[in-house]
Amino acid sequence: MSESTTHATTANHDPNCPAALTLGTRDGRRYVRKSEVREQIRQAHGVDPPVWDIPHFRSETIVHLLRKWRENSRTMPEFSALVRELGRRVARIVSDNSRGVGNQARDDLIDSIQGRIVSLVFESAPTRKGEFLEVSFRKVARGLALNAVEAHFARANEYSEVRIADTVTEEDVGVVVADPALPPDDLMILFEGLDAITDPRHREAFVLRYGYNWPIDPSDPNVATLCRHFDVKERQINTWLRTAMSQVRARIGENL
Structure with missing residues (x-):
């Protein structure tokens, strides 16, 4: 029995287990959360939000909980805490992958990527990149950071190479x-x-x-x-x- 089949079977017997992800790789393999993420989500669903230990949640768990509790965003203090924690983690990932970028530009990149991540978390229809946040959050955030940094340096080179040569x-x-x-x-x-x-x-x-x-x-x-x-x-x-x-x-x- 495959991991995804085991996951679906377990979810049918335990209402606190998260539903299986619906999308997958280009070659047809279904996305599957790591076992420790599934267990952490199950435990979080089994207790009241005020007792959540948010700083110790995995990022993939936070993404799932934000989606799960979105309708309670205005009345649930823990929801705001989840958003803040995810934002801090995005900032660390961007900072770690943007060496050589000035402070102001780095802050702009952080704001931009935080906004992109929020859009992926709360997308109206699931996408492959959005669902993959619950598989490997860091890989998605790091990819967005590296792409943004590459674009930043390309823009700088536009001035230093093209315009100066001209x-x-x-x-x-x-x-x-x-x-x-x-x-x-x-x-x-x-x-x-x-x-x-x-x-x-x-x-x-x-x-x-x-x-x-x-x-x-x-x-x-x-x-x-x-x-x-x-x-x-x-x-x-x-x-x-x-x-x-x-x-x-x-x-x-x-x-x-």
């Missing part, structure tokens, strides 16, 4: 371009605020100056400069940079 014109061929002025972690913090810079020229000048150490207007004609690149005076470049810095700091804080 700034070198035919007139700049043969001149020396400075190395990046900041280490990678600081560059990532820089990139987090670039969307706040409203003028594309200001944004480009900002990245070239602070990210790639381009001088403004040196005397050496063999060095790429912001004044020559944009064909404007030094005073104008300084105005652009001050404006851009003000917008970036308003977005990510004063620590840049």
Whole structure:
């Protein structure tokens, strides 16, 4: 007898056992909760919620209980406690899998993934990813975190690779371009605020100056400069940079 069959048979004899999951893998294998999760759910159903030891619940158990008790969400203090505990666990998973991401960006990722998890927990019709939360919650949350981090870095690379490469014109061929002025972690913090810079020229000048150490207007004609690149005076470049810095700091804080 398979584990899923045993689970269904046991559930028929014990009303506290959770019903079997309905979806499964692409090759047709039904999702099955771990035995310790089924036992924990059974025990939780057999007692009053005020005696639940929520911090020691497995995440898969919490997902199941949130779904089970959703209709009591406004009158049941334990429901809010379940939501908070699940949110803390999502935050830890995202933090563990987002090294190299700035603090503000990490907080944004946490908020986004917490919202995505809540949507999966309370989805109106079951989906494979939603049901898999009761099989391996960490795997789902970690996958969402890694995808979000990958998208974050891809967005940063859009600025550092595509837009910076596009700034070198035919007139700049043969001149020396400075190395990046900041280490990678600081560059990532820089990139987090670039969307706040409203003028594309200001944004480009900002990245070239602070990210790639381009001088403004040196005397050496063999060095790429912001004044020559944009064909404007030094005073104008300084105005652009001050404006851009003000917008970036308003977005990510004063620590840049």
